[in-house]
Amino acid sequence: MAVSHVANSHTFEVTTPSDREIRMTRLFDAPRHLVFEAMTRCEHIKRWWGCLGEGYSVPECQMDLRPGGKWRFVNRHPHGEAVFYGVNREIAPAERIVFTEIFEQFPDAESVVTATFTDEAGKTRLTVSVQYPSIEVRDAVMASGMDKGAALSYDKLEEVAARLAAM
Amino acid sequence: MATDQLSATFAALADPTRRAIIARLASGECSVTELAEPFEMSMPAVSKHLRVLEQAGLISRGRDAQYRPCRLEPAPLKEAADWAERYRALWAQRLDRLETYLQEMKAKEKKHGRQSRRK
Numbered sequence: 469m470a471v472s473h474v475a476n477s478h479t480f481e482v483t484t485p486s487d488r489e490i491r492m493t494r495l496f497d498a499p500r501h502l503v504f505e506a507m508t509r510c511e512h513i514k515r516w517w518g519c520l521g522e523g524y525s526v527p528e529c530q531m532d533l534r535p536g537g538k539w540r541f542v543n544r545h546p547h548g549e550a551v552f553y554g555v556n557r558e559i560a561p562a563e564r565i566v567f568t569e570i571f572e573q574f575p576d577a578e579s580v581v582t583a584t585f586t587d588e589a590g591k592t593r594l595t596v597s598v599q600y601p602s603i604e605v606r607d608a609v610m611a612s613g614m615d616k617g618a619a620l621s622y623d624k625l626e627e628v629a630a631r632l633a634a635m
Numbered sequence: 636m637a638t639d640q641l642s643a644t645f646a647a648l649a650d651p652t653r654r655a656i657i658a659r660l661a662s663g664e665c666s667v668t669e670l671a672e673p674f675e676m677s678m679p680a681v682s683k684h685l686r687v688l689e690q691a692g693l694i695s696r697g698r699d700a701q702y703r704p705c706r707l708e709p710a711p712l713k714e715a716a717d718w719a720e721r722y723r724a725l726w727a728q729r730l731d732r733l734e735t736y737l738q739e740m741k742a743k744e745k746k747h748g749r750q751s752r753r754k
Binding site: 474475476477480482487492494496497498502503505506507512515516517518519520594 | 649723725726727728729730731732733734735736737738739740741744
């Protein structure tokens with residue numbers, strides 16, 4: 469696997485605290501308010517979210533950053549476009565945001581995303597938890613492929629994969 | 636509901652007992668009786684889990700009618716692990732990109748003093 473030279477890359481972790489949830493966390497060398505702004509303002513979102521390289525861009529971004537406000541992102545990628553949308557539920561600037569998220573391909577599969585921003589040794593820890601309504605919905609979203617999904621018991625899977633590799 | 640292999644694999648793994656069975660079989664094939672032991676479950680209950688795993692192609696059963704040892708079929712698990720790794724890698728890459736972008740934001744904020752920061 470390629471080793472990233474980006475700061476704090478090694479602090480990224482994916483865990484599955486429950487069968488309906490996936491949680492990701494990472495440290496960033498920036499104050500909380502900046503991480504919050506980067507994640508909630510379109511001028512910034514367009515510059516990083518889904519910008520994985522050549523052929524990737526965010527041609528559309530709408531964000532009404534109020535409880536009940538709608539949001540919508542379009543991610544153009546080499547094979548087409550992926551559309552995500554939802555409604556903001558809670559906005560505590562630089563602390564916590566809660567919003568619903570739907571991947572347009574599966575309009576019935578609404579997930580609830582909670583992002584928290586905390587100080588940690590002069591850096592910011594971002595923790596993103598995605599909660600799916602049921603195992604079936606999560607599996608359907610997962611099976612949709614690369615752009616969105618949750619990894620079921622990824623830690624367990626990794627454990628099994630490691631054993632398989634050792635066989 | 637989708638019925639592709641990846642969905643079948645994840646659906647079969649969406650149960651702690653079945654994951655424990657898979658983990659047990661990763662260290663070698665064994666009989667249903669041996670598998671049932673650590674779970675304090677009835678044989679029919681274990682057999683039901685084994686059927687789900689077998690239908691998903693995650694395990695296979697021997698032909699011997701009496702013994703029928705269970706063994707792991709690694710290919711679908713490998714596919715699922717690869718998928719999970721791609722998922723992880725995608726998000727790692729996305730958040731690396733955010734880190735890089737934050738450094739640009741920080742540099743800008745420094746240059747413009749506290750102007751860009753919302754009051």
